[in-house]
Amino acid sequence: MRTRDEDKVSLVKKMAIKSIVKDGFEGFSMNKLAKACGISVATLYIYYKDKDDLIISIAKEEGDAMADSMIKNFDPTVSFEEGMRVQWENRYAYMLEHPFSIAFFEQLRNSTYQSRFLDNFMKKFKQIIGEFMNNVVKNGEINSMPLEVFWSIAYAPLYSLVRFDAEGQSVGGKPFKMTDEILWQTFDLVIKALKN
Amino acid sequence: MRTRDEDKVSLVKKMAIKSIVKDGFEGFSMNKLAKACGISVATLYIYYKDKDDLIISIAKEEGDAMADSMIKNFDPTVSFEEGMRVQWENRYAYMLEHPFSIAFFEQLRNSTYQSRFLDNFMKKFKQIIGEFMNNVVKNGEINSMPLEVFWSIAYAPLYSLVRFDAEGQSVGGKPFKMTDEILWQTFDLVIKALKN
DNA sequence: AATATAAATGAATATTCATTCACTTATGAA
DNA sequence: TTCATAAGTGAATGAATATTCATTTATATT
Known part of the structure; x- marks a missing residue:
C-alpha cells in the first residue's frame, strides 16, 4: 500500500496558516490552498473530512x-x-x-x-x-x-x-x-x- | 424624481454590522444582506459601488x-x-x-x-x-x-x-x-x- | 395632470466555492 | 514479482458568490 507523504501534510498545514493570516478566513478557500501547495483539492479531502475539520484540526x-x-x-x-x-x-x-x-x-x-x-x-x-x-x-x-x-x-x-x-x-x-x-x-x- | 428611502439605507447599515459581528466577514455576502433587509441586491449597488465600498463606508x-x-x-x-x-x-x-x-x-x-x-x-x-x-x-x-x-x-x-x-x-x-x-x-x- | 428622473427591482451572468468521483500511481506485504 | 490497498489525481458537480441590466415604480418639479 502506498504511504502518505508527510511532507505534503505539513506543507498543507503551513500554507493554510500562512494564507489565513494573510487574507483572513474570508479569503481562504480549499481550491486556493490546494493550488498554493501544488496538490489536488481532492487530496485535502483525504487528509481532512471537510473544510471545518481542516481548520479545527490545525x-x-x-x-x-x-x-x-x-x-x-x-x-x-x-x-x-x-x-x-x-x-x-x-x-x-x-x-x-x-x-x-x-x-x-x-x-x-x-x-x-x-x-x-x-x-x-x-x-x-x-x-x-x-x-x-x-x-x-x-x-x-x-x-x-x-x-x-x-x-x-x-x-x-x-x-x-x-x-x-x-x-x-x-x-x-x-x-x-x-x-x-x-x-x-x-x-x-x-x-x-x-x-x- | 423618486426619493431615496433613508430608512432603507440605515437598515442596510444596521444589518451589515449585525451580520458581520455574528458571522464574520467569511459569512457575509451581498445577497444574504439584501435578503436580510428585505430588499433587492441591486439596490445595494445603488447605495454603494461594490462590496468593498459598502464595508469601508460603513x-x-x-x-x-x-x-x-x-x-x-x-x-x-x-x-x-x-x-x-x-x-x-x-x-x-x-x-x-x-x-x-x-x-x-x-x-x-x-x-x-x-x-x-x-x-x-x-x-x-x-x-x-x-x-x-x-x-x-x-x-x-x-x-x-x-x-x-x-x-x-x-x-x-x-x-x-x-x-x-x-x-x-x-x-x-x-x-x-x-x-x-x-x-x-x-x-x-x-x-x-x-x-x- | 404630465413628465422627467432617480430609486428600486427580478432575473440573469460569469465566477468561485466546497465537495465528490472514477481513475491512476506508488508501495508494504505475500 | 505480484497484488492488495491506500495515496493521490483531473475533471466534474451543484450551490453560492459578486455584479449587471432591462424594466418598473414613485415623486419633485413643471
Missing part, C-alpha cells in the same frame, strides 16, 4: 503546542514576580519562534471557530494558572480580584505589544519593533500595577 | 462616530489621572450605547480592510492624545515611554475587559459581566502602573 495542533510551551518551566508555587516573568518569557519566546501562530490565533478568536478552538486550548492552562493565582493571593503578594481583571492587566498589555510588533505600525506613524528592553519595561509596569 | 462612519465620542469632554491639559478617567468613561459609555460597534471594529482589525479603516480612525485621535502624553510627561506625572508601551498599559486592559464582557465567558468557566465596580477597580490598577 487550530488544535497549534493551540496544544502553544499551550505546552507557555507552561514550560512554570512552577505555580513560585513567587508572583518570578512566576509572571517565566510566563512572559515563554510567551515572548513562542512568538519569536512562531511568528504566524499568534496572528493565526487572533483570526480564530474573531471567527465562528472560536468556541470550538478555545475550550480545548484553555483546558491546558486553567488548572495551573488558577493554582498560581490562589497561591499569590494567599501569600498576600497580590489582592484578590476577578480572574478577568487579573488577565486584563497581566497579559493583555503583552498581547497588545506583540500585535503592534506584528503590524509593524503604531498608534502614531513610525514603525514599531519590539525589543527585549521594551518588553521588560512593560513587564515592570505590569508588576507595579499588580504587586502589593 | 466602517468609516462608525469609526468617526466612535472617535468623536472618545474625545468628548477631553481636555489634554488636565492632570494625568483626570484625563485617563475621562477617556475610560467615554470608551465605556460608548461600548454600552453601541454594543455591536466594538465587535465590528474587532472584525475590521482582523480583516484585510484594517489598514484602509485604521488610518482614517487614528487621524482623529493622534494629535489630541499625543498632546496629552507630552503634557503629563513634561509635568513629571508619568515617565517617558514609547507610545505603544503607554497604549498597551493604558487601554489594552480596558479592551480586554470589554471583550470578556461581550463574550460573556471567561478564562475560567463562569460567565462574566462587566460592572462599574470592576471597571474602576481595573482603572485604579492601570493608574498605579503608570503614575509616578
Whole structure:
C-alpha cells in the first residue's frame, strides 16, 4: 500500500496558516490552498473530512503546542514576580519562534471557530494558572480580584505589544519593533500595577 | 424624481454590522444582506459601488462616530489621572450605547480592510492624545515611554475587559459581566502602573 | 395632470466555492 | 514479482458568490 507523504501534510498545514493570516478566513478557500501547495483539492479531502475539520484540526495542533510551551518551566508555587516573568518569557519566546501562530490565533478568536478552538486550548492552562493565582493571593503578594481583571492587566498589555510588533505600525506613524528592553519595561509596569 | 428611502439605507447599515459581528466577514455576502433587509441586491449597488465600498463606508462612519465620542469632554491639559478617567468613561459609555460597534471594529482589525479603516480612525485621535502624553510627561506625572508601551498599559486592559464582557465567558468557566465596580477597580490598577 | 428622473427591482451572468468521483500511481506485504 | 490497498489525481458537480441590466415604480418639479 502506498504511504502518505508527510511532507505534503505539513506543507498543507503551513500554507493554510500562512494564507489565513494573510487574507483572513474570508479569503481562504480549499481550491486556493490546494493550488498554493501544488496538490489536488481532492487530496485535502483525504487528509481532512471537510473544510471545518481542516481548520479545527490545525487550530488544535497549534493551540496544544502553544499551550505546552507557555507552561514550560512554570512552577505555580513560585513567587508572583518570578512566576509572571517565566510566563512572559515563554510567551515572548513562542512568538519569536512562531511568528504566524499568534496572528493565526487572533483570526480564530474573531471567527465562528472560536468556541470550538478555545475550550480545548484553555483546558491546558486553567488548572495551573488558577493554582498560581490562589497561591499569590494567599501569600498576600497580590489582592484578590476577578480572574478577568487579573488577565486584563497581566497579559493583555503583552498581547497588545506583540500585535503592534506584528503590524509593524503604531498608534502614531513610525514603525514599531519590539525589543527585549521594551518588553521588560512593560513587564515592570505590569508588576507595579499588580504587586502589593 | 423618486426619493431615496433613508430608512432603507440605515437598515442596510444596521444589518451589515449585525451580520458581520455574528458571522464574520467569511459569512457575509451581498445577497444574504439584501435578503436580510428585505430588499433587492441591486439596490445595494445603488447605495454603494461594490462590496468593498459598502464595508469601508460603513466602517468609516462608525469609526468617526466612535472617535468623536472618545474625545468628548477631553481636555489634554488636565492632570494625568483626570484625563485617563475621562477617556475610560467615554470608551465605556460608548461600548454600552453601541454594543455591536466594538465587535465590528474587532472584525475590521482582523480583516484585510484594517489598514484602509485604521488610518482614517487614528487621524482623529493622534494629535489630541499625543498632546496629552507630552503634557503629563513634561509635568513629571508619568515617565517617558514609547507610545505603544503607554497604549498597551493604558487601554489594552480596558479592551480586554470589554471583550470578556461581550463574550460573556471567561478564562475560567463562569460567565462574566462587566460592572462599574470592576471597571474602576481595573482603572485604579492601570493608574498605579503608570503614575509616578 | 404630465413628465422627467432617480430609486428600486427580478432575473440573469460569469465566477468561485466546497465537495465528490472514477481513475491512476506508488508501495508494504505475500 | 505480484497484488492488495491506500495515496493521490483531473475533471466534474451543484450551490453560492459578486455584479449587471432591462424594466418598473414613485415623486419633485413643471
